[in-house]
Amino acid sequence: MTVNSANARIFGSDADAIYLAPIGTPLPTGIDSVLDPAFEDVGWLHSDGITEAFTGSKTEIRGHQGARVVRTRIETPGTTIGFHALESKAQTKGLRYDEKEVTVANGVRRTRRGAGQKVSARSVVVDVFDADDITVKERHVIERFEIVPDGDRVFTNSDIAGFPFLGEIIGDYITFESSGLATDTVWNVSVTGTPTGGTYALSVNDFSTAPLVYNAAASAVAAALNALAGVTGLSGITATGTSPTVITFPSAVTLAANGSALTGGTDPDAVASTTP
Structure with missing residues (x-):
């Protein structure tokens, strides 16, 4: 057996970030390309990190003879990314709540909210780095990312009252990955x-x-x-x-x-x- 611990990843670098921008914003074309100014950093994320999940479920199609599996198929395939934003700012409030009117005056932000929830479409760039080696990086560039609130916002003195979100990737997306090799x-x-x-x-x-x-x-x-x-x-x-x-x-x-x-x-x- 051949093993190489350098290929094992532990993410959680100080440089990890999720950036959101309006649909149609020019997207980065490289792993280190400068982001368009319209991209805004979500900011601090919960220690649970960023969760990539596949939404498809497997269906087994069985034959008559012995009820053995003949074919399998994936039902409703898709990919979601979940994250829990910790910073209370206009970006996170606008994603969580159905804000119909927003005014800011004398240091007070006033909103009229709908009681229901909404889907917010954004472009997103997700940058994650190996915690032990910042030269190893993944960048996910998603042209259309549809975000919904995903859980309760809990007001308690034992944790930050953050904002849990779940986003569905719509269509294809681009991923850049550094090799992590030390070649000059x-x-x-x-x-x-x-x-x-x-x-x-x-x-x-x-x-x-x-x-x-x-x-x-x-x-x-x-x-x-x-x-x-x-x-x-x-x-x-x-x-x-x-x-x-x-x-x-x-x-x-x-x-x-x-x-x-x-x-x-x-x-x-x-x-x-x-x-x-």
């Missing part, structure tokens, strides 16, 4: 056209560095990359040499260079390319 990814960055001034910038998975001077040393390039906020699981980036500067990342990334602010020389530019 190496890129070359070259400054071309012999510039005499100006700056260039690098971007990792759409996150851009601060401007780098045209003749930046490798140490400055590494420092700018390591200072990036929001790039999943990247630390310990190293760089050597100058034009090309050879940059080694601890996991697979997309790197781009922008040399539009370089000056002097002949058609100066900055170019990022992978090392075979």
